[in-house]
Amino acid sequence: MWINIGPQHPSTHGLWDLRIKVNGEVIVDSDPQVGYLHRSVEKICERKEFIMAMPMTERLCYVANMNWTHLYVHAVEKLMNVEVPDRAKWIRVMVCEMNRVASHLFWLGAFVHDIGNLTMFLWPIREREYVLDLLEYITGARMMYNYPRIGGQVKDVDDKFLRRSKVVMDMILERTFEYEKMLDESDMFGVRTKGVGVIDRAMAKNAGLTGPALRACGVDFDVRKATPYWAYGEVDFEVPVYDEGDCFARYRVRLEEIRESCKIVKQCADRMPEGEFIGKAPRVAPKTYAWVRHEDPRGESMCFIMGTGGKNAYRVKFRSPAFVNISALPIMLLGYKIPDVPAVMGSIDVCIGEVDR
């Protein structure tokens, strides 16, 4: 029997549809259906000037939009051969990591809400507000920041922001231990997540899984470590890796990534170099191509961009980690039961904006 979980099921977190084939309560097959939210972002990016296309790239993922805009800007800079000032690089690392903290906190709330823990739904959202306040302080927006520019940032950060972000990150670091107590010591949470949605190492690699979902399978791969960009080579952080490959391991990886990101933000605040925050950048890109890859909160994101020789791009292509992770869902769900579906769906952190683009 085929059952549609979505497009309006509350645990889909967006407009997508997971069709599952069940035998009794056991899942024997599943088929993710995406495309309800297709807005042809890539095509729109081709038709606009580089600077005008940036707000479109934010709409790829409303939870981690800082990372997506920076990815696009980074690709354009590589295409134009623009050198970014040091301070801008450190600011970028800082705001991207803050955005990662906010994104993971939001994920944590949504994930535990899916499996029924309403208290833990509200706690991370409460802490996320502080991060949003900080980002609002420098960008003026809570959701769609539009913060980077080609060659740097639109605005400099000030000392108050640096001081304040250290305080907030310390606070969040402390609160993650509260979350840990609330979830790790909860038998119900263990029953719902441990041994659920297991995907083994080889299969995860074959399916193209990236990000926390891959690191939960025992693969030590993080783009920030593998090919460091901006100031990631200079900051000190660890990549949490777990071997179990189940929902609980994915939760653990993300929780520890919050801590690592907090540490990165604190280092950036301490070691923020003086200097320009934006450099000179041309308006016109040469007729070549460039691509970059970043570590998005959801996994490895890539942007391929090709210039026309004019003010806009000939081709823009984004690689969405969530899209690839969704396509690994049938492997993760095989043999589990219907109540495990929200846990597995939640554990890969879907953001439909970037899946459908």
Place this chain on the structure above:
Amino acid sequence: MAPANPFDWTYLELCGALNDISYHVVYAVGDLPHNLWNILAASLGMRDRVLAPGDMTFHIGLADWLFVQNREIMVSLIAATLLLMFSLINVLMFIWVERKLLARFMDRRGPMVAGPFGLLQNVWDGMKLMTKENAHPARADMFAFFLCPVILVGSAFAAAGALPMSPKVQIASIDLDLLWVLMLFAFSPYAIFLGGWASYNKFSLIGGMRSAAQMLAGEVPFFLSVGGVILITGSFRFADIVAWQDAHGWLIHEEVSWRGEPGHPGATTVTLWPLRASGIAIFSMNIPA
């Protein structure tokens, strides 16, 4: 003469006070329809004067039909109204307490700031509920689909009717009070399953089945722990159980440490299970269907 502080009252004094209050309430309410009809009839010009209380001289028309010929129906209606008011106010207060607690746990603001003591949160939620669209699946079996909430709510109110409000006031009293209440509780899995089945939807069918299975799973420990009460007091009647408590002290104490053995989970189960049955996730985790 009872002490001024109600907390110092003995159980019997409390019961006596409650009895007095409910007697007066029932007396007044029993008189109310007569007076109301009297006033209405007079204002409509059917009678030339408003009759004095106790002056039951009319034998014609609707009033006669209502209060003389069909007295039992009217008394039932009044009893039902009383019951509804009693249980709805109880429900409101219970929801209020629950939401206050949850607001403390979860850092929610509404129940803390809406109105005095957060009392208006329920009113606001009720207004929201009233303005909701009455949506139903396109190919649902309408009768069975809308029968589901009727059974759920009806069985809950019927169970409240068996609760003694004072030694003399009990809306429905039979010899097997407790069994009757348990039977009414046992309706709700059927109602949920019926609703899921009637909606002509595979998803709802599975969801209904899962909910029903969960409720049934909770009923086993509940029934077993209620069995403890019956064994201790030797009766199914609420009045007898209350009388037993009057003589021997609170039953909850006995259930917590039965025969000198502490940690008997009966009282906990009895307290928590109705919460679970009404859809509250008591252990902060719930299995979504």
